[in-house]
Amino acid sequence: MKLTKLASSLALATAIAVPSAAMLSAPVSAETMPTVTMMVGGIDKQIYLYYELAQRLGFYKKYGINMKLSTEQAGGVGAEDAMVSGQVAMAGAWYVHTIDFQQKGKDVIDIIQLGVAPGERIMCKTGSNIKSPADWKGKHVGVTDLGSGTDDLTSYVSARAGLTSKDYTKIAAGAGQTMIAALKFGKAVCGMTSQPTVNAIEKLGVGYSAIDLSTGAGVQKWLGGDFPASSVLARADWVKKHPKETQAVVDALVATLNWMKHHTAADVANELPTDFVSNQLTSKAEYIKALKTDWGQFNLDGLGIMPKNGPQTVYNVEKAAGKIKGIKVDLANTYTNKYVEAAIKAEHLN
Numbered sequence: 001m002k003l004t005k006l007a008s009s010l011a012l013a014t015a016i017a018v019p020s021a022a023m024l025s026a027p028v029s030a031e032t033m034p035t036v037t038m039m040v041g042g043i044d045k046q047i048y049l050y051y052e053l054a055q056r057l058g059f060y061k062k063y064g065i066n067m068k069l070s071t072e073q074a075g076g077v078g079a080e081d082a083m084v085s086g087q088v089a090m091a092g093a094w095y096v097h098t099i100d101f102q103q104k105g106k107d108v109i110d111i112i113q114l115g116v117a118p119g120e121r122i123m124c125k126t127g128s129n130i131k132s133p134a135d136w137k138g139k140h141v142g143v144t145d146l147g148s149g150t151d152d153l154t155s156y157v158s159a160r161a162g163l164t165s166k167d168y169t170k171i172a173a174g175a176g177q178t179m180i181a182a183l184k185f186g187k188a189v190c191g192m193t194s195q196p197t198v199n200a201i202e203k204l205g206v207g208y209s210a211i212d213l214s215t216g217a218g219v220q221k222w223l224g225g226d227f228p229a230s231s232v233l234a235r236a237d238w239v240k241k242h243p244k245e246t247q248a249v250v251d252a253l254v255a256t257l258n259w260m261k262h263h264t265a266a267d268v269a270n271e272l273p274t275d276f277v278s279n280q281l282t283s284k285a286e287y288i289k290a291l292k293t294d295w296g297q298f299n300l301d302g303l304g305i306m307p308k309n310g311p312q313t314v315y316n317v318e319k320a321a322g323k324i325k326g327i328k329v330d331l332a333n334t335y336t337n338k339y340v341e342a343a344i345k346a347e348h349l350n
Contacts, residue, residue, distance in 0.1 A: 035066040036245050039079040040092035043071035044276045046195040046291060047119030047230050050256050051092045056271045059252035065245055080233060089238055094149045095228040096314050098334035103327045107236040110335035112250045112304040115230035117219045117297040118153060122211035123201045124190040125183045130210050133161035142173030142182045142191030150192040155321035157222050176281060183207045195290045196282035214294040225313035228306060250339035254304050258349055261300040265291035303349060304340040
């Protein structure tokens with residue numbers, strides 16, 4: 001997927017200081033390295049593999065920070081909410097939350113766009129013969145959680161197929177074993193989920209992929225444009241107070257995207273923790289196969305730059321899902337390319 005950089009005029013209106021290239025390359029001793037905390041919305045999911053991969057490759061320390069990663073737990077506080085409340089400095093979560101927070105008067109920005117597709121698939125129960133959202137009229141559809149990004153996406157693809165929220169029922173089905181059970185026992189005829197749950201559903205014969213939101217072609221077909229998903233979110237005031245740490249995190253993740261660009265799915269799997277790639281849901285071989293199939297979700301060509309029309313596509317999804325409540329949203333203030341551009345320039349990746 002070929003991506004173009006946005007003009008600098010579309011970046012944050014409020015100037016945020018960016019360290020110089022000399023600062024980026026200056027050595028930092030372990031004793032003086034600042035610590036940054038980040039919670040990820042499911043750290044073992046393929047759609048969120050960047051954060052742990054950067055840790056395994058040693059990139060956070062290379063660029064001068066100690067990164068403390070954590071993952072949100074089922075039934076616990078979401079990564080984005082933990083970030084807004086100050087429990088952690090950053091969240092590994094979807095870009096869409098910046099729009100939601102702006103409507104609530106909270107200034108949250110996306111500092112690097114890692115994914116250009118949701119990395120999700122709508123899996124439908126074997127034998128249901130569902131081929132489009134129009135086919136689940138009058139039925140139950142599973143999402144990871146009510147009010148989540150998968151909830152919004154389900155609403156959007158349904159609306160594009162001519163359905164209203166009264167035409168079907170959404171249920172919270174989670175991921176992994178709970179989503180599998182929802183399909184297997186008929187609690188939902190379809191459910192939106194990501195890898196490795198997708199692989200497990202197919203392997204068990206419980207369901208099949210009816211709607212692809214993991215590849216460029218699928219996103220264009222079902223969403224009508226690039227959909228920026230996985231990213232790093234932070235409060236704008238925290239970023240302003242911590243430009244050095246912000247730049248270091250972005251440097252590490254740009255380096256990770258560039259590393260992925262020149263390596264294979266198998267290389268990625270070899271670097272990740274064993275239990276990420278080989279567990280009750282998937283074997284390592286299956287994990288690699290799925291990663292190859294959905295490789296287009298990663299922003300490897302853009303190296304973290306926001307896709308040109310991505311924010312508008314996400315806004316359209318939110319509007320169709322009923323999340324835009326008449327409050328004006330300034331999309332230019334929901335993200336910045338400043339830190340990614342600085343990282344690309346410092347590493348001569350242009």
